Amino acid sequence: MRLAELSTRSGVSTATIKYYLREGLLPPGRRVTATQAEYDEKHLQRLRLVRALIQVGRVPIASAREVLTALEDDSLDHNSRLGTAVWALPHGPESTPGDGDGGDDPDTAAARRTVDALLEGVDWEYARGYGADAPAYRMLVTAVGTLSRLGYPCAVEDLAPYARAGRQLAVADLDLLERYDSPDEQLEAAVALTVLYEPVLLALRRIAQAEESNRRFGRGAGE
């Protein structure tokens, strides 16, 4: 199919598709002549994934490119590709640099200790092995630091229920992932499901908050 058809089928303007091609988010089409290229279903699927990452997952273009590059990096084996791709995903506000406190102020140090205790408490030794390198770990430390800086509770026992929920979510995630047999499908699914289930989860939490608030405080509370 031509670029125009790719556009109508995906609902993305040709200008935007050209932009994605330039940015390396979409592999170039098979060149037919000097001025025409042919795209296939894989391009369409990739384009949809890119849109989902950017619009739903709010992943910046640069991170999306890293993720997608990792997905098709032939120099890595399946598991490494998966790891690299998810690793490159959204870091959230990394360490809030320059925000009054440096990277190792007392609050952040305390947050790190809390997080380490939490990970030990729930027996996630694999995660602890990675230490401060994992984006998710740093995101967690930053968030916990911000919470305590604001004076909100975030001791180990406060965080434990969230860790338990995270554990269940991960099991559900992996269950979904295991439906895919082909390595390529699994790679793309890992990225897509990680990102696209985030709004699902957050929305469900909000709705459940309203529900629970209503249950505890009566109509009108919560949301």
Place this chain on the structure above:
Amino acid sequence: MRLAELSTRSGVSTATIKYYLREGLLPPGRRVTATQAEYDEKHLQRLRLVRALIQVGRVPIASAREVLTALEDDSLDHNSRLGTAVWALPHGPESTPGDGDGGDDPDTAAARRTVDALLEGVDWEYARGYGADAPAYRMLVTAVGTLSRLGYPCAVEDLAPYARAGRQLAVADLDLLERYDSPDEQLEAAVALTVLYEPVLLALRRIAQAEESNRRFGRGAGE
């Protein structure tokens, strides 16, 4: 305290504080003379909350203003303020407008049916009462629509584990909230905890994914 001290104590530049004052995110200080104003601890606390909303929660300025306005709207009772504030929080990508499909294409309609069935299945009748008005509901429909458009599983039974997790999270959230006695504290805490626990939760999910992936597939997988 003066603006400069507010700046050093919060780590936010005076220019940015002035900007927040202009935008109505921060109430004006008590005017001492024609060119000087006095700020207190409440301003500092509010400023920290604003920073947290914007930097950690990625809440746009305009939404933050709505939230904060609702928090101190004297024309509303406690519960209405709480509802309005949380209601104004982050919508995520609302209905992905103009993205090829309008607001009521077949995918979205199917997503709506799935979501309704899910809410009925977990017996959240209060949430269903609000229908399409609640931002969280619309976020959920959008996300589910995107998932199915990409060909990823999001049937009721696929979503159920996430709803269950959301329920547990909401209980944990409300437990944290109930520690606060003063209505004002509770209002601010509701907003802060809703927003600031989102990165905590997402980070824990990522870490747990890596942990679970390692457990199932052996070292190197997941993250």
Place this chain on the structure above:
DNA sequence: CCACTTGGTGAGTGGCACTATCCAATCATG
């Protein structure tokens, strides 16, 4: 008393995700 600081205002900056315009090569059609 006078350099310095303060807080308010308007205009400017930088980043990012597009988007509009142009162009030569190519294709479809009479």
Place this chain on the structure above:
DNA sequence: CATGATTGGATAGTGCCACTCACCAAGTGG
């Protein structure tokens, strides 16, 4: 073959948003 539309690539521009800078008159402190 003539010719007008279309294609894909390149470049520059747009709009938004969260700041940030420059300036200024009014006040303050040594």
